[in-house]
Amino acid sequence: AQSVTQLGSHVSVSEGALVLLRCNYSSSVPPYLFWYVQYPNQGLQLLLKYTTGATLVKGINGFEAEFKKSETSFHLTKPSAHMSDAAEYFCAVSEGRGGADGLTFGKGTHLIIQP
């Protein structure tokens, strides 16, 4: 079984400030980890993913995330927030290719950008 916890249902940062969205997971096997972004009334868009190899992964729109096995975390960061980053962000975990449970999503974090 797998699960995801996203700390903070709402995060507010100033434009130009660091963005940090937290994600912790549990998995009985080495996980695959994902971050998705959702703009209002749209589907989810993949930001980045970790499968194996380098633990720091870079994604689209200047986002990156680091897999820390010892902390069971996969936090999402961006050095400088832009107004267009305002959206809902979802962390997800799977048991890898062919995993029977597919993806398990967190409850989401709403990112608010203050001008």
Add this chain to the structure above:
Amino acid sequence: ETGVTQTPRHLVMGMTNKKSLKCEQHLGHNAMYWYKQSAKKPLELMFVYNFKEQTENNSVPSRFSPECPNSSHLFLHLHTLQPEDSALYLCASSQLQGDEQYFGPGTRLTVT
């Protein structure tokens, strides 16, 4: 068309109507999914199809009936819905279960 498409984008239906949502993926994927997303609730996985076979049904009421005629198409047939079924219905696909999923834009359903 590329990616995952969903039609219609918006649907308003009465509780006695029958309608269907359509999803099509142009990615050559083998797994397809239906999700329900309600306001202020987590994303809910409804159905999973893997190589056209249904592999998961998360205790979804029988008024929702999925159909997967081939690996590229997925339908969600709706009948005698309730107002609480109003939500954004998202379709997704992946190469295999456990891989990253690609989502369609969703169908915004309103039940009156």
